[in-house]
Amino acid sequence: MSGYAPSEAARRSGFSLDTLRYYEKIGLLADVERTAGGQRVFTDDDLGWLELFRCLRDTGMPIAQMRRYAQLARDGDHTVDERCALLRTHAVRVEEQMGLLQRQYEHLREKIRYYERLPGPPPT
Amino acid sequence: MSGYAPSEAARRSGFSLDTLRYYEKIGLLADVERTAGGQRVFTDDDLGWLELFRCLRDTGMPIAQMRRYAQLARDGDHTVDERCALLRTHAVRVEEQMGLLQRQYEHLREKIRYYERLPGPPPT
DNA sequence: GCTTGACCTGGAGCGCGCTCCAGGTTGGAG
């Protein structure tokens, strides 16, 4: 149920071992369990966090902000409002990003259509 | 109609002066005109290229690939197919990127909804 | 002609997010 070796955690999360260590080093992942010998043991909870980090990373949130979010979560329930606000603000930025991407994608398609209208057989 | 000072080109393109110089230095923009004294004069054609670079940059194309595209364009009409293929390949990547962004955005919204369902007055 | 702000060059530096390395330790299989 819980207790994954580093390589397994890497496989499941899609992050590299180095990235997992890095995320712990900078305080994104805190208090990762260890064996008596000092080797990491990741829990389902850790994997849940990693999934969130992947979501935030893929949507372009800077690490500093993820760090802040994680710290708030560690600080307890009274930070719920601030955490929610942080996510909402981020969501707005993501919407803008999607809009820009969409618009530029359309320009790109238009450029491609221009090439396709050129005399001569269309490539492929 | 054509012939813009660097600051004007920066204003119109939205790139910084340093970035314009950088783009020329690495061969994205080639053969930018100069005054007798050596100062750059940007043409409408240059601005057109910059608009394209912005589109490609905003959609995540690495500079090396933009360089390649620009070089192909300089090489003449016989590179049309390759240029078109390059843009099409890029468009596919952009579609993937949009799909990922959309999916992760939905996860984000779900997380926000989770916060909003929490007991207590929803923030703001 | 002088001033002054915009511009020039080559090259160093930066911020981000990892990624790699050396040198040493751990722990499960046989």
Next chain:
DNA sequence: CTCCAACCTGGAGCGCGCTCCAGGTCAAGC
């Protein structure tokens, strides 16, 4: 008990895309 693959640490290095700087030149307005 031995082996060896997986793991540990601290710290250096990297790739990208700019950004900044020093020290000098240009050119438009007075």
